[in-house]
Amino acid sequence: xxxxxxxxxxxxxxxxxxxxxxxxxxxxxxxxxxxxxxxxxxxxxxxxxxxxxxxxxxxxxxxxxxxxxxxxxxxxxxxxxxxxxxxxxxxxxxxxxxxxxxxxxxxxxxxxxxxxxxxxxxxxxxxxxxxxxxxxxxxxxxxxxxxxxxxxxxxxxxxxxxxxxxx
Numbered sequence: 001x002x003x004x005x006x007x008x009x010x011x012x013x014x015x016x017x018x019x020x021x022x023x024x025x026x027x028x029x030x031x032x033x034x035x036x037x038x039x040x041x042x043x044x045x046x047x048x049x050x051x052x053x054x055x056x057x058x059x060x061x062x063x064x065x066x067x068x069x070x071x072x073x074x075x076x077x078x079x080x081x082x083x084x085x086x087x088x089x090x091x092x093x094x095x096x097x098x099x100x101x102x103x104x105x106x107x108x109x110x111x112x113x114x115x116x117x118x119x120x121x122x123x124x125x126x127x128x129x130x131x132x133x134x135x136x137x138x139x140x141x142x143x144x145x146x147x148x149x150x151x152x153x154x155x156x157x158x159x160x161x162x163x164x165x166x167x
Contacts, residue, residue, distance in 0.1 A: 003028040009107060014080030015054045015131055023124045030113040036060075036100040042083060045071070045097045051108040053083040058104025063097045071097055075142060082135045087111040088128075 006028035010016040016027060034053070036042055043049045045065055059078045063071040074096070077083060083098050088111045118125030 006031050009056060013054050015082055019127060026117055026124060027109060031107050031109045034106050034108045036104045038100055038102045040100045042098040043094050046093050049084055049087050049094050050111055051084060052088050052111050052114060053106040053108055055079050055081050056105040056107055059101040060098050060104055061101050085132050088114060
């Protein structure tokens, strides 16, 4: 796929929308379109990975390995979301396994080239890192809500009532 087509796609995605045309051209030059069938694996926990993915279409599920319980789903992501952000920060091994729940198309951005671009052009670097931080912030909130749902109070039950029952 040529860079002009990739640039048009990048303009439509939540993660890259609003970047200048020049910045989108720079990203398109280090990107490629990649497809994963439903049931396919984008990457596995513990593996080295070279790309940051921005989901164009489809849905993926992030799973983490829990001893004696296997690989458990922790979050579902969809169009516009990021996958594989830790590779941009040179975190080493991937911390989760990501699988396609349905046919999924992503923009794969080479993380090494993205880091070099951000270092060479601090303006785009600031924009990209700000967007990664926003994405991570949203993911953290989603995880907190899951924890509250799992361990939180149930309808009609208050913290005070729980405390009183244990005493």
